[in-house]
Amino acid sequence: GAVVSQHPSRVICKSGTSVKIECRSLDFQATTMFWYRQFPKQSLMLMATSNEGSKATYEQGVEKDKFLINHASLTLSTLTVTSAHPEDSSFYICSAGGGTEAFFGQGTRLTVV
């Protein structure tokens, strides 16, 4: 299957700082990427749909000013957690493509201290 690389795999940051997570499709072009958040022992919750060249579409309850998404090319989408707080600590997963052709990154464990 296709390869999606997510970086970094783990990050620890101080409260109040911003963190950028990258999601790259290595061997195919993805006009659409999805960002999920997963709390411990829980399911994946869709945060937003990232569309190349246009604004991301956020799910209800997700703060767009806090979780900035940029999809500047067909192989790269980034999620920036701005002014991070401890409650933002979570596992973030991206997928390139959707539905029947969704390929997931390895996930990023964010810890805000």
Added chain:
Amino acid sequence: AQSVTQLDSQVPVFEEAPVELRCNYSSSVSVYLFWYVQYPNQGLQLLLKYLSGSTLVKGINGFEAEFNKSQTSFHLRKPSVHISDTAEYFCAVEGSNYKLTFGKGTLLTVNP
């Protein structure tokens, strides 16, 4: 709207025993169904998917699932599990705009 219910949050089994992980869905759009496996601190790996055709779907690692439209179910099975099958398993259904809705997951623990 789509929803997925995984009836068991945890399933402990002994090695080489059969296992069934249950999944029920509801969908107002398509009925494209998926099972994913997640190992600790990793992303999701597709086990199998049902799009159309035969209701019995075979996937990787010896897993299979059966689509039952009348019961709105898509249960995952494996006739003989290994220690290495210990992981979290997620059932998912595709909704509009290619979005996936996931169940809460089932932790399969295979004991020696």
